[in-house]
Structure formats: structure tokens, C-alpha cells
Amino acid sequence: MVDLKVNLGTIQLKNPVMTASGTFGYGTEYADFMDVSRIGGIVVKGTTLRDRQGNAYPRMAETPSGMLNAVGLQNKGVDYFVNHIYPEIKDVNTSIFVNVSGSTIEDYIETAAKINELDKIPGIELNISCPNVKEGGMAFGTSCPSAAQVVKAVRKVYSKELMVKLSPNVTSISEIAKAVEAEGADSVSLINTLLGMAIDADKRKPILSTVTGGLSGPAVKPVALCMVWQVAKSVKIPVVGMGGIMNARDAIEFLLAGASAVQIGTANFIDPTVSVKVLEGIETYLLQHNFSSVNEIIGALEI
Amino acid sequence: MLDLVVKENKSLNNQYFILILTAVDKLPEMLPGQFAEVRVDDSPTTFLRRPISINFVDYEKNELWLLVQIVGDGTQKLSQLKTGDSVNLIFPLGNTFTIPENKKANLLLIGGGVGIAPMLFLGSYLNDLGYSCNFLLGGRTASNLLQLDDFSRFGNVYTTTEDGSHGEKGFVTQHSILNKQNFDAIYTCGPTPMMKAVAAYAQKNNVFCEVSLENTMACGFGACLCCVTDTTDGHLCVCTEGPVFNITKLKW
Structure with a gap:
């Protein structure tokens, strides 16, 4: 039997496979396809203080080995989550994180404080990296002082696992990681999507309503892997790696690069059962290579 | 999610073809308006599944028909499927039409x-x-x-x-x-x-x-929120709240 448990700052996950925010709904969308309690964690859809209709459509463009999205944090707001969604999902036997986003620091504080009251939510993923909203979001995550400021403010009201989701659209992601670590982040997750765009040459118009969007899928994997490796060397807190993971092999690469856990995102759209397959594949790999614990391969890259 | 087998790939002309699919097991019950998310294998430029409307179902013959228009690389690849080939589908997805009670309705x-x-x-x-x-x-x-x-x-x-x-x-x-x-x-x-x-x-x-309605989709089952349309109830997913909408609900 292989030990799959991993430590993520203040909490322990039963295994290192999580699903990424915005790609897994609230988990309930996947209940027809798989047993969601098998995976180590679910990060639910980005939640904001108030209801957001998100961006106009078109919101999606397929790209070679990936996709651009410009959803823009469509959600019904934190109160709706607390009153209607939380009761539905709280008894699922996995670690459920709420991705928290905002336009102002006060938004982040108020939303995080409300989530802090929920017993069955062991952590939040502070989203300071969404490229698809006009104010807030990525604006907070692209400079060290503003990233530090929002984490510091949220830390005061949020007592559980505070994971901070980082943007790759920066000069040095390691510097941002260090800045949020210094303000009390328990872990960091990366990468959010890369800023990108798509053009319809016939119409001479952008494909997305917002002109630019966030690129995800296997196209971004080498970038993500490199950033996870850089950040893991720069901070002491655990790193959660994501970006284009399609199978167990991809996930193992992130673990070797220094990630304590991984998040599966875009791949869920193509194979809604992929997260379970990744989990099984990691277990098989560990057995084949005679490891007794997944922790033995975290950061085990030989250079 | 199910692997179906191509029973026949019927070319209608150079633009359209019908994939007649079957399965070892009995096909699930489907309703008009519903669609399938079809995985396109071995097409480097096709990353996402293709949402394709259910064209016809013959439960006796255990057949599911998909009428496909060749638009890009993905549908081009699907047009090359041969009898006996396997195709992976997530289906049936979406809602259905509202049928009037009066059977004499015109x-x-x-x-x-x-x-x-x-x-x-x-x-x-x-x-x-x-x-x-x-x-x-x-x-x-x-x-x-x-x-x-x-x-x-x-x-x-x-x-x-x-x-x-x-x-x-x-x-x-x-x-x-x-x-x-x-x-x-x-x-x-x-x-x-x-x-x-x-x-x-x-x-x-x-x-x-x-x-x-038709829309570009990433997942087809309400997780990605990419395929929304504007309605009197705000942005709704075409894949789960639709694809069938009453016109009084649409803001278009």
C-alpha cells in the first residue's frame, strides 16, 4: 500500500490530486461521471462578494493544444454559496476549497470572513490572478506590494488554510510568491492562466468578447512546470502545481518539480473522469518505482 | 461517457455526413434537442470535444444518428471515420423541447x-x-x-x-x-x-x-460556463439550461 497523503500548510490532503477552480463547478457537475470523494481536494468556482454575471460571449476560443477563456468570474456571490451551495457539498468526503476573488481589498476581506465561518471548508484559494476581470483579480497579483497587501488583509480575518493562487503574467513569479509567504500565506498554487488572444482573420475581429483571455491546457504546461520549479526553490511553504496536466505522467512531473499537490483543470472538460485516472496513475508509478510514499517524489528532481 | 462504434458513415455530399453509431449495450434514452460531446481523436488542432445535436434515434436497431457539417479540422477528422471505428461520446446532454398536451395541435x-x-x-x-x-x-x-x-x-x-x-x-x-x-x-x-x-x-x-441554440462549448455539462447566452434570468449555460429556450426568455 502506498501512502498518498500530502501536507498542504496547515492541513493534510488524502492524496495530491485536486481539481482546479472554474473547471469543476462545485463538484456536483461531475457526480454523474465519477466519485468525487476519491480525489484529494476540490477548488470550487471563483466566488465574489456579490453576484457577477461574468463577461459577454463569446467567452471561449479553442487554440492548438489548449483553450482561451474569458468567463469573468460568473457566480452568484458568497451569500448564495453559503446558503445554497455549501449545504449541498459540505458532506462530500474530500477537502473543499473556495476560490475567493474580489475587485477591492474590502471585497476579499468580507468574502473570506464569511467563508471562515464554514466548518467543512478547510481552506480558501485566494485568487489574485484572474486575467478576465477589469479591476481587481490579476491587478493584485502582478506586483509584490499589492499581492502582499491583499494577503496581509485577508490573513487577519481568515484563520484556516490560506492558499494564494499566483499569476504567471509577471516578470518574476518567485518574488510574488515570497511576498505572499512573508504575509502569512500557508501555500501557493500556480499557475493561473496565461494572458492570450485569438483573432478571426475573416471578420478582422477578436474572437473573445473581451479581446484577451486566459490560456490553459497542455500548451501552457512547460511554462507552468518551470514556474512551479522556480517557486518551489524560493519559498518554504507548499506549492500546488497546475497548468495543462492531462494525465498521471504530467502530474508526476509537477510533483518532481517540487509541487506538494497538483490541480487538474482544462482536462476535466475533455475527460470528466481524468482526475481519478491521474490519481490511479500516480499510485501505479509509485508502486512501479518502489516508493512507499508520494512525499518521496515531491521535489525529487535530480539535476 | 461511452465508446460507441461506427455502424455506417453516410456521406450526403461534400459538406455533410451522417454518423450512424451503435453500442454493445442498449443505448440510453435520449430526448429531442439533446446533444452529444464527441471526442475527436488524432487531430492535433482539435483539443476540445465537438457538441453535436442528436439527429435520430432508432432504439430497435440500437442506433444513434449524428448529422455533421464539415466546418474545420475536427469535423473533417470525424468525416473520415469508418465502419467499426470507435468514437467516445458524453451524452445525452442538455434539455428538450416542450410538447403541447393537445395531440391535435398544429x-x-x-x-x-x-x-x-x-x-x-x-x-x-x-x-x-x-x-x-x-x-x-x-x-x-x-x-x-x-x-x-x-x-x-x-x-x-x-x-x-x-x-x-x-x-x-x-x-x-x-x-x-x-x-x-x-x-x-x-x-x-x-x-x-x-x-x-x-x-x-x-x-x-x-x-x-x-x-x-448552438454555441461553442468547452465541457458541455455546466462546469466551464463558456457557452452562456443572455436571458431574462441572466447568463445561462446553453449546455445545461438549454440548448432549447423559449423565445420569451431570450434577450437577443
């Missing part, structure tokens, strides 16, 4: 281009339930009018073409049947301008009308 099903696909399934379904249907099918030219023989099994077929090569010349909304008969319900699927014109006709004449 129903009009309007389809344009590849949008005729769900109209055949709806027509056969209504036929099985004992309703009589009228089909009004439009295309640019005669070669765009598909499956006319199949449609005629389930009701009266009227056609329009923009060049007059088949049926009445003009758009579906210009067809004389709209002036000759009163309809209790209209169902439509096709290019957006066509559906909008049909919706305008229905609104003007106070006829119940549902449209089946």
Missing part, C-alpha cells in the same frame, strides 16, 4: 442548414407520440436540403431555397404556409438570423415558440 418544425438535425429527431418523437408535424426546411440551394426522405416519414415537408432550386424561393419565413395555416407551436433550429426571424414571426402571431 405543429411546425423549422430547420435551416445543419440545424435540421434535431428537427428530425423531434419529428420522429412527436410522430411516435401521435402528433402530426409540418416540417419547413430551408437552405441556400437544393444541395443544402438534407434528409428530405427521412423527414417525409414523419409529416408534411415544405422547403425553401434562396436560389429557388427546390421548393419556394426565399427564406423559410417567406414560405406561403405561414400565411395559410395557424400553428399552435413552432420549434426551430438553424442559423441565428433564421431563428431570430422565426422568433419574430412567432411573437407577432402570438405562437408558442422554442429555439435550439
Whole structure:
């Protein structure tokens, strides 16, 4: 039997496979396809203080080995989550994180404080990296002082696992990681999507309503892997790696690069059962290579 | 999610083909309007599944038909599938049409281009339930009018073409049947301008009308929120809240 448990700052996950925010709904969308309690964690859809209709459509463009999205944090707001969604999902036997986003620091504080009251939510993923909203979001995550400021403010009201989701659209992601670590982040997750765009040459118009969007899928994997490796060397807190993971092999690469856990995102759209397959594949790999614990391969890259 | 087997890949012309799929086990029950998310294998430029409307279901023969228009690399790849090949589908997805209680209701099903696909399934379904249907099918030219023989099994077929090569010349909304008969319900699927014109006709004449929308999708089951359309209830996913919408709900 292989030990799959991993430590993520203040909490322990039963295994290192999580699903990424915005790609897994609230988990309930996947209940027809798989047993969601098998995976180590679910990060639910980005939640904001108030209801957001998100961006106009078109919101999606397929790209070679990936996709651009410009959803823009469509959600019904934190109160709706607390009153209607939380009761539905709280008894699922996995670690459920709420991705928290905002336009102002006060938004982040108020939303995080409300989530802090929920017993069955062991952590939040502070989203300071969404490229698809006009104010807030990525604006907070692209400079060290503003990233530090929002984490510091949220830390005061949020007592559980505070994971901070980082943007790759920066000069040095390691510097941002260090800045949020210094303000009390328990872990960091990366990468959010890369800023990108798509053009319809016939119409001479952008494909997305917002002109630019966030690129995800296997196209971004080498970038993500490199950033996870850089950040893991720069901070002491655990790193959660994501970006284009399609199978167990991809996930193992992130673990070797220094990630304590991984998040599966875009791949869920193509194979809604992929997260379970990744989990099984990691277990098989560990057995084949005679490891007794997944922790033995975290950061085990030989250079 | 299920692997189906290609029983036949029927080319209609250089633009359209019908994939007749079957399975070892009994196919699940499907409703008209619902669609499948079809995985396209071995196409480097095709990353996401392709949402394709269910065209026809024959439970006795355990057949599921998909009518596909070749648009890009993904559908081109699907057009090359051969008998015996395996295709992975997530289905059935989405909602269905609202059927009136009165079996004597005069129903009009309007389809344009590849949008005729769900109209055949709806027509056969209504036929099985004992309703009589009228089909009004439009295309640019005669070669765009598909499956006319199949449609005629389930009701009266009227056609329009923009060049007059088949049926009445003009758009579906210009067809004389709209002036000759009163309809209790209209169902439509096709290019957006066509559906909008049909919706305008229905609104003007106070006829119940549902449209089946098409949109680019990433997942097809309500997780990605990419395929929304604007409605009186805000942005709703075409994949789970649709693809069938009552025209009074749409803000378009």
C-alpha cells in the first residue's frame, strides 16, 4: 500500500490530486461521471462578494493544444454559496476549497470572513490572478506590494488554510510568491492562466468578447512546470502545481518539480473522469518505482 | 461517457455526413434537442470535444444518428471515420423541447442548414407520440436540403431555397404556409438570423415558440460556463439550461 497523503500548510490532503477552480463547478457537475470523494481536494468556482454575471460571449476560443477563456468570474456571490451551495457539498468526503476573488481589498476581506465561518471548508484559494476581470483579480497579483497587501488583509480575518493562487503574467513569479509567504500565506498554487488572444482573420475581429483571455491546457504546461520549479526553490511553504496536466505522467512531473499537490483543470472538460485516472496513475508509478510514499517524489528532481 | 462504434458513415455530399453509431449495450434514452460531446481523436488542432445535436434515434436497431457539417479540422477528422471505428461520446446532454398536451395541435418544425438535425429527431418523437408535424426546411440551394426522405416519414415537408432550386424561393419565413395555416407551436433550429426571424414571426402571431441554440462549448455539462447566452434570468449555460429556450426568455 502506498501512502498518498500530502501536507498542504496547515492541513493534510488524502492524496495530491485536486481539481482546479472554474473547471469543476462545485463538484456536483461531475457526480454523474465519477466519485468525487476519491480525489484529494476540490477548488470550487471563483466566488465574489456579490453576484457577477461574468463577461459577454463569446467567452471561449479553442487554440492548438489548449483553450482561451474569458468567463469573468460568473457566480452568484458568497451569500448564495453559503446558503445554497455549501449545504449541498459540505458532506462530500474530500477537502473543499473556495476560490475567493474580489475587485477591492474590502471585497476579499468580507468574502473570506464569511467563508471562515464554514466548518467543512478547510481552506480558501485566494485568487489574485484572474486575467478576465477589469479591476481587481490579476491587478493584485502582478506586483509584490499589492499581492502582499491583499494577503496581509485577508490573513487577519481568515484563520484556516490560506492558499494564494499566483499569476504567471509577471516578470518574476518567485518574488510574488515570497511576498505572499512573508504575509502569512500557508501555500501557493500556480499557475493561473496565461494572458492570450485569438483573432478571426475573416471578420478582422477578436474572437473573445473581451479581446484577451486566459490560456490553459497542455500548451501552457512547460511554462507552468518551470514556474512551479522556480517557486518551489524560493519559498518554504507548499506549492500546488497546475497548468495543462492531462494525465498521471504530467502530474508526476509537477510533483518532481517540487509541487506538494497538483490541480487538474482544462482536462476535466475533455475527460470528466481524468482526475481519478491521474490519481490511479500516480499510485501505479509509485508502486512501479518502489516508493512507499508520494512525499518521496515531491521535489525529487535530480539535476 | 461511452465508446460507441461506427455502424455506417453516410456521406450526403461534400459538406455533410451522417454518423450512424451503435453500442454493445442498449443505448440510453435520449430526448429531442439533446446533444452529444464527441471526442475527436488524432487531430492535433482539435483539443476540445465537438457538441453535436442528436439527429435520430432508432432504439430497435440500437442506433444513434449524428448529422455533421464539415466546418474545420475536427469535423473533417470525424468525416473520415469508418465502419467499426470507435468514437467516445458524453451524452445525452442538455434539455428538450416542450410538447403541447393537445395531440391535435398544429405543429411546425423549422430547420435551416445543419440545424435540421434535431428537427428530425423531434419529428420522429412527436410522430411516435401521435402528433402530426409540418416540417419547413430551408437552405441556400437544393444541395443544402438534407434528409428530405427521412423527414417525409414523419409529416408534411415544405422547403425553401434562396436560389429557388427546390421548393419556394426565399427564406423559410417567406414560405406561403405561414400565411395559410395557424400553428399552435413552432420549434426551430438553424442559423441565428433564421431563428431570430422565426422568433419574430412567432411573437407577432402570438405562437408558442422554442429555439435550439448552438454555441461553442468547452465541457458541455455546466462546469466551464463558456457557452452562456443572455436571458431574462441572466447568463445561462446553453449546455445545461438549454440548448432549447423559449423565445420569451431570450434577450437577443
